[in-house]
Amino acid sequence: MTLLYSEVEEELRAAVRGLLADRCPPAAVLKRIESEPYDLDLWKTLAGEIGVAGLLIPEQYGGAGASASEAAVVLEELGRGVAPVPFFTSSVLATRALLATGDTLLEELAEGRKTAALAVPFAASPYRTGAAVRLEDGRLTGTVAGVAGADVADVLLVPVGGRLHAVEGGALVQAVPSLDQTRPVATVTFDGAEARDVGECDLAEVLRFGAGLLASEQLGVAEWCLDTTLAHVRERHQFARPIGSFQAIKHRLADLWLDVVRARAAARSAATDGSAVSVAVAQSWNAGVAVHAAEEALQLHGGIGMTWEHPVHLYLKRAKAAEIALGTPGDHRAALASLVDVPGPE
Amino acid sequence: MNEAEIKERVAAFLAEHDPDGDRLEFLRARFDAGLAWVWFPEGLGGLGVSRELQQVVERELAGTPELNAGVQGIGLGMAAPTILAFGTEEQKRRFLRPLWTGEEIWCQLFSEPGAGSDLATLATRAVKDGDEWVVDGQKVWTSGAHHSRWAILVTRTDPDVPKHRGMTYFICDMHAPGVEVRPLRQITGEAEFNEVFLTGVRLPDDLRLGEVGDGWRVAQTTLMNERVAIGGAPVRRGGGMVGVVTDSWRAHPELRTHDLHQRLLSLWVEAEVTRLSGVRLREQLAAGQPGPEGSGMKLSFAKLNQALSGFEVEFGRDLGYDDWTFRRSEDVDFYGRGPGYRYLRAKGNSIEGGTSEILRNIISERVLGLPSEPRVDKDVPWKDLPR
Numbered sequence: 067m068t069l070l071y072s073e074v075e076e077e078l079r080a081a082v083r084g085l086l087a088d089r090c091p092p093a094a095v096l097k098r099i100e101s102e103p104y105d106l107d108l109w110k111t112l113a114g115e116i117g118v119a120g121l122l123i124p125e126q127y128g129g130a131g132a133s134a135s136e137a138a139v140v141l142e143e144l145g146r147g148v149a150p151v152p153f154f155t156s157s158v159l160a161t162r163a164l165l166a167t168g169d170t171l172l173e174e175l176a177e178g179r180k181t182a183a184l185a186v187p188f189a190a191s192p193y194r195t196g197a198a199v200r201l202e203d204g205r206l207t208g209t210v211a212g213v214a215g216a217d218v219a220d221v222l223l224v225p226v227g228g229r230l231h232a233v234e235g236g237a238l239v240q241a242v243p244s245l246d247q248t249r250p251v252a253t254v255t256f257d258g259a260e261a262r263d264v265g266e267c268d269l270a271e272v273l274r275f276g277a278g279l280l281a282s283e284q285l286g287v288a289e290w291c292l293d294t295t296l297a298h299v300r301e302r303h304q305f306a307r308p309i310g311s312f313q314a315i316k317h318r319l320a321d322l323w324l325d326v327v328r329a330r331a332a333a334r335s336a337a338t339d340g341s342a343v344s345v346a347v348a349q350s351w352n353a354g355v356a357v358h359a360a361e362e363a364l365q366l367h368g369g370i371g372m373t374w375e376h377p378v379h380l381y382l383k384r385a386k387a388a389e390i391a392l393g394t395p396g397d398h399r400a401a402l403a404s405l406v407d408v409p410g411p412e
Numbered sequence: 413m414n415e416a417e418i419k420e421r422v423a424a425f426l427a428e429h430d431p432d433g434d435r436l437e438f439l440r441a442r443f444d445a446g447l448a449w450v451w452f453p454e455g456l457g458g459l460g461v462s463r464e465l466q467q468v469v470e471r472e473l474a475g476t477p478e479l480n481a482g483v484q485g486i487g488l489g490m491a492a493p494t495i496l497a498f499g500t501e502e503q504k505r506r507f508l509r510p511l512w513t514g515e516e517i518w519c520q521l522f523s524e525p526g527a528g529s530d531l532a533t534l535a536t537r538a539v540k541d542g543d544e545w546v547v548d549g550q551k552v553w554t555s556g557a558h559h560s561r562w563a564i565l566v567t568r569t570d571p572d573v574p575k576h577r578g579m580t581y582f583i584c585d586m587h588a589p590g591v592e593v594r595p596l597r598q599i600t601g602e603a604e605f606n607e608v609f610l611t612g613v614r615l616p617d618d619l620r621l622g623e624v625g626d627g628w629r630v631a632q633t634t635l636m637n638e639r640v641a642i643g644g645a646p647v648r649r650g651g652g653m654v655g656v657v658t659d660s661w662r663a664h665p666e667l668r669t670h671d672l673h674q675r676l677l678s679l680w681v682e683a684e685v686t687r688l689s690g691v692r693l694r695e696q697l698a699a700g701q702p703g704p705e706g707s708g709m710k711l712s713f714a715k716l717n718q719a720l721s722g723f724e725v726e727f728g729r730d731l732g733y734d735d736w737t738f739r740r741s742e743d744v745d746f747y748g749r750g751p752g753y754r755y756l757r758a759k760g761n762s763i764e765g766g767t768s769e770i771l772r773n774i775i776s777e778r779v780l781g782l783p784s785e786p787r788v789d790k791d792v793p794w795k796d797l798p799r
Contacts, residue, residue, distance in 0.1 A: 069692040070699065296780055311783040316776035317769070323780060324708040331688035343649075347688075350681040399677040406650060408658055408676060411668040 069334040075139045081116050082143040090149050092377035098150070099247040099380070104218050109151040113178025119157050120176030122165070129176040134275070138282035138337035145286025145356075148380045150248045154283060155215025156181045159276045160223050163230055167265030171221065171232060183219035184272070185233075185254050187212040191393035192273035192345075193401050199256055201226045204263070206233065206256040214391070216252040217241045223264075224256070230267035233259050246387035248380055274345050277392040278336035281348035285333045287385050288326050288352070288359035291378070295319065295363045302368075315366060322362055329355045343405050349398040356385035413461040415468050421459075422447060422472040431476035438477050439513040447473070448512045452496060456508050464698040480514055482743030486556065487511045487518035491564050493637045498581070498622040498630050507562070507583070519560035521551040521584055521608055522631070526799060529770050531566075532575045532628060533789075533797060536610060538567035538582065545569075545582065545620070547590075547613040553764070557593045557606040558740055560586050564634060566627050571795040578794055579627030583619045590614070600756045601736040604744060638765045647687060653720045653754075654683035656747065660724060672727055679720055686712045704779040711771045714761035721754040 071079075089108050098105065113119035121137050123129025130136075137158060144153055156175065160182035164172055174180040185199070189212055199208035206224055216222060222233045236259040244250035296319065299310030309315055329352045336348035360382035364371040371378050389395065403410055413421075429441045442448060443457045450466050452458025481488065488511070495507055510516040527534040536549025547567055557563070563584040570578030584591070590613040595603035622630040650658060661668065661676060689712075693705045734750035746754050762768040776782040789797055 068695055069688065070695050296782070300782065307786070308783045310776075311785055313769075313773065313785065316780075316782050317772040319780055319782065320708075320711075320772035320775040323775060324712055327705050327708055328682075328685040328689045328712070331692045332685045334692065335688050347681055347684050350678075351685045396674075399674070399681060402677055402680065403673070406658075406680065408661060408673075408680060409665070409668075410673045411670055412665050 067338050069331055069338065071139065071334075072135075075136055078116075078136055079139045079143055082112070082118070082140055083146070085111060085116065086143060086147040086149055090147055092148065092380065095148055095150060095248060095380060096375070096377050103150045103247055103250055104152065105150050106218065108149070109153075109181075110178065112151060112153065113157075118153055119178035121157060122161050123172050123176040124165075127168075127172040127176055129172070134279060134340060135334070135337040138279055138333060141279055141283040142286035142289070142333075145283035145384070146290045148248045148287070148290075148377070148384050152181050152183070152215045152218050154276070154280070155183050155249075156219065158279055159272065160184045160215075160219075160221075162275050163223055163225065163267055163269075163272045164264065166267065167230060169232070169264040171264065180220040181215075181218055182221040182223055183213060183215040185210050185213055185216065185222045185224040185237075186269070186273075188214035188251055188387075188391045190273060191397045192270050192277055193393060193397055195225075195269045195273065197226050199224055199226055201231070201261070202258075204261060205258045206231060206237075206261045207258055208256055210254045212251045213239075213254050214249055214251050216254050217250060222254065224261065225267045225269045225272075228267060230264050231261035232264050233261050236260050244387070246383045248384055249387065273392055274342065275340065277349050277398070278340050278345035280388060280392055281329070281333040281336050281345075281352040284352040284356035284385065284388055285326070285329045287356045287381050287388070288329055291356075291359035291363035291381055291385075292319070292322055292326055294378070295366050298367055309366075318362060318366070322359060325355045325358065343402065346398040346402045346405060349393060350395045350402065353385075353389040353395045353398075357382075357389050360385040413459065413465065415465065418450070418459075418461070418465050418468050419472055421445070422469055426473075426476075431473075435477040436513060436515070439479075440509070442473070442476075443509050443512050449492075452508075456496070456504050457512055462700075479512070480743075482745070483517055483556065483559070484511070484514050485743065486520050487516075490520060490634045490638050491518040491562070494564060494581075494621065494630060494634045495583075497633050500618075502618070503583070503621065511562075516561040517556060517559050519554050519557045519563045519586070520634070521554060521557075521563045521565040521610075522634075523553045524550060525552050529767055531631070532579070533794070533799070534566060534568060534579070535799075536565075536567045537571075538569050538580060538615075540569075540617075541614075543617050544614045545617065547582075547584070547610045547615060549610050551608040551610070552596070552605075554593075554606045554608050555604055556743070557586065557608050558595065559742070562586060563608075564621070566631050568794065569624055569627070572793050573625075574791055575789065575794045575797065576628045577625060579631070580624050581621045581627040581630040582615055583621055584610075584613070584615060585619065588613050588615065595740060597738060598756075599759070600753055602739045602741045604741045635766065647690075649684060649687065650680070652683070652687075653717050653746070654680055656754075657720050657724045657727075660751075661727065664727075667727055667729060672723070675723060676727075679716070679723060683716055683720070686716055704775075707771070707775050707779055710765065711768050711775070714758075714768055717758040717761050721751065721758040724751040725755045 117130055118140050120129030121132045125131040163184055198210050199206050216239050224231045238255040239252050241250055241252045302309050332348040332351045336344045363378050370376050425445045446459040447469050448457030450459045450461050451463040453460050524534050538545045538547045563586055565582045565584040569580040590611040592609040594607045596605040596607050597603045696703045728751055733752040777784050
């Protein structure tokens, strides 16, 4: 096992980065967030031509049979672009839940013909799972708030009592104003919705897997913020010199760089071994680094950083929302207490 | 040479030399067999092969006589790579073997009372007199000078040119008349450092390392190697300083509080991500793709060591100190002393070998490509600089 990137991963990165540079620069994301945040044409190209939708799906179901570390590289790039596509919600979270069942729906997801979402709050923690939906006579009733990716999903996957249920149509999905405008959340209401039992579901495991990979997206967000800020402080002059020549600014960026270097190691570790400890470490660290990087970017851009026209706010919103998603850093640190035997007061 | 071939070499060496015999003879033989530092050239303790194979050698020779990395640290980490890069053939043959075997200990005469972070302003003079140089000046923070046979020394040889251009690098004979070593007692109570006074010290020209006036470039090699050496050895998950602190935490449930628990978990995470970047850095080096991450390792270790050792004192609620006795220590032994010592000694981590502030400048300028601060002293002859 290695924490370095493989050649295959670097090729995949180059393909995704190239496409995003062409089709989805931050200015384009900014333009669409108030009307149609998701770019489904871009998603079609990513899913179909680059094949990211079926990355985690075994070849027998028409997927690429790739490993989590390849999906992680895609997430780094999507994070860099705050790309409004449902890769994380459909191809990582929902797909992981479905993988255990071997359901035929996997084939449709692999081809990108359909998109799925896991009907649990995006803020759910792997360490505390509870269902808001109940099952009666094969029909689902209940309301789930804060579901990410539901507004663009063809299929909702609903975990109830250790089983996974698929709902296609028959649910009321209401997008709500979301802090993260590039990955909005919705309220999903089931009122006796018809559901198909597709198999067993270990929800905690699925959420933990997602949390581990989310660390790579957070790394991408942090990298964009650092790179963009470095470019700005080299260009922006005050007091007759680039502001990047002032130690007050250089030292903050050196510290931030060091945080990002460590976030990369943590993300790689979570993606390659996926153990409970690695995931908890990566989320405890990377969630905060992404938020800190976005906050530093905003501050060091000065007034322009506070405007709607500069994309840095998209990254701040993504970072802050992702910090809460799938367990806060505090939740993950609390989990470490028992995982690495650092018990609290008795 | 690959892993299997180097294993054969080691096996052949072990067949001829008994590790349970005389320690020094064994180490000398190991050097002569090229198994000291395999990436060094043949005849100089190495085999001219890739550095990663050293790990194989260390594994194969586990349990045989080992170096004292603490006492020999400056020789191994800083003097040796500098001698290898800039020394004459004669200097390499004379110095590297006894340096490696520990027969001759080295120290580093760099910092001065008036030249710390701004090392290039140093004032210790070396004046040519026939085939010899006469050195006068004062150095400070010299670890281990009291048991050193040799030192690496940077001096000013031309005060009429700007500071970076007028320096020359020497190997200093610590037994030469005029070298006086005085202990410098530290906040921990012990004296691992010294002040070194150089009064009319005569050094033959064949102890010069590199060209006259090229001392700054030679010193850069030493300093880069110093930071790599301080960057930290591989540790297991939960090991090193965080291991000491968590052991103490586990042993004293009665002292635990919720606040300390939260802070310890945060520090544990920081220690783990720092460890992982060290692992990644070593993987990059082994793959022949050194990344810029190395520049940051010393900075993160310093911060972490200070936070952890401060935490440990607070957790223990012990107002005592293990031992204030004045002693001349051989090396820094974090783990052999109490929490109070660890806390106080760790304060040096952000100063020694380049302050954290200087390291942040280096990262921001060399890694992140940010513009440098205006330099007012760049073109001014050293003798005209305000002091």
